[in-house]
Amino acid sequence: MRLRWLLVAAAAFALALFAGSRMRRLHEPRFPHLAELKTGPFSFQDAALAVAGFRAPAADLAWIQLLQYAAGGVPELPDRPGHPYEHLAGLSLRVARLDPSLHRAVLFASGILAWFHGIERPDEAAELLNEGMLRSPEQPLYALYLAALAYKKQGDTDRMIALLESSFDLPETPSTMKAILANLRQSRGEYRQALSLWKRIQENDRDASEHARARIKIAELKILLAQSGPTPKKY
Amino acid sequence: MQTISPVFAYTFKELVRRKAWLSSAVFGLVLLGGALIVSALGQDERARLMLDLGLAAIEAISLIGVVFLTVSLILQEVESRVIFLILSHPVRRADYLLGRYLGTLAAVTLSMAGMALLHAALLSLYGWWEPGRYLAALVCMAGKTAVMGALSLLLSLALTSEAAAMAFALFFWVLGHFSSEMRFLADRSGSAFLKTTLIAFSHAAPDFAHFNYRDFWHAPAPAAGWLAWAVVYALAYTTACLALAVQLFEQKEF
Numbered sequence: 001m002r003l004r005w006l007l008v009a010a011a012a013f014a015l016a017l018f019a020g021s022r023m024r025r026l027h028e029p030r031f032p033h034l035a036e037l038k039t040g041p042f043s044f045q046d047a048a049l050a051v052a053g054f055r056a057p058a059a060d061l062a063w064i065q066l067l068q069y070a071a072g073g074v075p076e077l078p079d080r081p082g083h084p085y086e087h088l089a090g091l092s093l094r095v096a097r098l099d100p101s102l103h104r105a106v107l108f109a110s111g112i113l114a115w116f117h118g119i120e121r122p123d124e125a126a127e128l129l130n131e132g133m134l135r136s137p138e139q140p141l142y143a144l145y146l147a148a149l150a151y152k153k154q155g156d157t158d159r160m161i162a163l164l165e166s167s168f169d170l171p172e173t174p175s176t177m178k179a180i181l182a183n184l185r186q187s188r189g190e191y192r193q194a195l196s197l198w199k200r201i202q203e204n205d206r207d208a209s210e211h212a213r214a215r216i217k218i219a220e221l222k223i224l225l226a227q228s229g230p231t232p233k234k235y
Numbered sequence: 236m237q238t239i240s241p242v243f244a245y246t247f248k249e250l251v252r253r254k255a256w257l258s259s260a261v262f263g264l265v266l267l268g269g270a271l272i273v274s275a276l277g278q279d280e281r282a283r284l285m286l287d288l289g290l291a292a293i294e295a296i297s298l299i300g301v302v303f304l305t306v307s308l309i310l311q312e313v314e315s316r317v318i319f320l321i322l323s324h325p326v327r328r329a330d331y332l333l334g335r336y337l338g339t340l341a342a343v344t345l346s347m348a349g350m351a352l353l354h355a356a357l358l359s360l361y362g363w364w365e366p367g368r369y370l371a372a373l374v375c376m377a378g379k380t381a382v383m384g385a386l387s388l389l390l391s392l393a394l395t396s397e398a399a400a401m402a403f404a405l406f407f408w409v410l411g412h413f414s415s416e417m418r419f420l421a422d423r424s425g426s427a428f429l430k431t432t433l434i435a436f437s438h439a440a441p442d443f444a445h446f447n448y449r450d451f452w453h454a455p456a457p458a459a460g461w462l463a464w465a466v467v468y469a470l471a472y473t474t475a476c477l478a479l480a481v482q483l484f485e486q487k488e489f
Contacts, residue, residue: 005329005485009478016471020442023464027457029444033419053412053443056450057291060284064276101453104280138455175279209278 030100031055032135038094041076046098059099066091066105070112070176088112089124093131100135104174107132107141111177114149115184122149141172161185168200175207179214186221191228195221238326242334243341250304250342259300260346266292267354282363283453289354290372290449293347297380298408301343305387306400308335309484329481332388336477340384344377368452371462375448378469382441383408385476392483410436411443441472 037046042065049058068074069091077087092109095102106128114125126149133142144167151160164181167173178201185194195218201207202214250256270288277284309332312318321331351373358364386407391400410417417437424430446465448457 002486005478005482009475009482012471012475012478016468016475017438019464019468019471020438020445023461023468024442024445026461026464027445027451029415029447029451030454031415031451034416051409051412053408053447053450054291054295056287056452060277060280060287063280064273064284067276067278099450099453101451102280102283206279 030135032097032100037097038090040090040094042094046094050098056099056101059095059102059105062091062095062098063102063105066095066109070108085112085116085119089128092128096128096132096135100132103132103136103139103141103172107145107172108174108176110145111174111180114145114152115177115180117183117187122152125149139172141167141170157184157188165197168197169204171206175201175210178207179210182217186217189228191221191225195225238330239334239337242321242326242331243338246308246335246338247341250339251345255303256300256342256346259296259303260349263292263296263346263350264353266296267350267357271357282358282361285358285361286363286452287449289357290376293350293354294376294379294449296350297343297347297376298383300346301339301380301384302387302401302404304339304343305336305384306391306397306404308339308388308391310391310395310397328485332481332484333477336384336388336480340381343380343384347373347377347380372449372452374462375446375465378446378466379411379441379443381473382411382443382469382476385473385480386441389476389480389483392480392487407440408443410440412447413444414440414442415444442468 034047034050037043037050042062046058046062049055049061065074066088069077069087070085073079077091079086088109092105095105110125110128110132113119113121113128126146129142129146129149132139133146136142144163148160148163151157151163161181161184164177168178168181178197182194182197182201185191185197198214198217198221201210202218207214267289270285270292273288274281274284309318312321322328351369355366355369358369383404387400387404390403390407391397394400394403414437417433417440421430421433421437424433446468448462448465451457
């Protein structure tokens, strides 16, 4: 009689062990191990949230910090003079290692590193995309950006732009990348195409962060088109 | 068995009327509001941030609520000697304990459901609507809450100290999310003793890492049948903890 509840506990625990092994066999979360998390000024925040079972929220907070850094810097990670976006790749890897399913962090940072005017660090971007592809092979944009980077290295800008534009309307494409693409078109004197891209940005609710810029650019491009005549020049 | 329902009913009413329960629900709503504000900083990922931070807030509040309520559930009645009055009636100790536990779980689940309704309404305002997956995440969160409640109750009876029980419950919470890491460390370990110890710990602690659907929501979906096994796991682990708690409670001399 006294052992009855102990026996119930033992039976239930055995069932839990069995169900646990079935559960693990059916799904193994693909999070990188804690030892792989990026070290830096935010290590404590990341480790504390990750061990408490809040990995996705930890990645979300890291994503906000990445955006803050990209928008003007964070006090914990100052850039050396002449080294803009020095910590961008590191901050993006931090997000990817906390939660590899936050693909936008890798796409956003690699877009800036590879194509942002005055940055031009395609090797860092390729490294970032390779790690992203390793951790989240189901994301097709990683391979597409890597292919576009290869075209860039070959100097085949037409094919690079065409490839990047093929992903323009995909929900995963970061708004910043769309803006970069429209600016690339403008820098090549392709004002009509650039205008069309900015209009698509303005019409898309997902790109709300770029709407203010889109309005300015559309007005600017309309003036440029009026000045340059009906056929845009191609350099 | 028929004595469980009156104990359940009075526990549920008692807890819902408590200020601690109400303030935890209000605090949860404040956290949901916070998630709404913070998500505005996430640019293109606003919906994801609202979802993750909202679910995390609901889970954190439910965890604190269930641990805080269950560790004091029996100990306070022993201290105030109310338990003598109750057990002098024809109430089996097992029924009393189960009724108390189920009443607490129902009160916590009610606050969880309230917060989840508000959260889902906020998400739908922003055009997000995936009720099936949202429900699956809630089921997993409720499972974790049930396991933590039973574990806290067991710890409170074994340690007879609210503070120690709370500290150990939080330790088990972290250990539960560390189960994959423990298996990884065991694989890497060269020492047979360390390997065995780590594997034993990883099995003894509740395996929260594998049914934390809220955390791997955005990754490719788990295979069919995974949720069913996760529910069986939570129920079996909860039953094991409750059975041990009943065993301890029946041996206690009042």
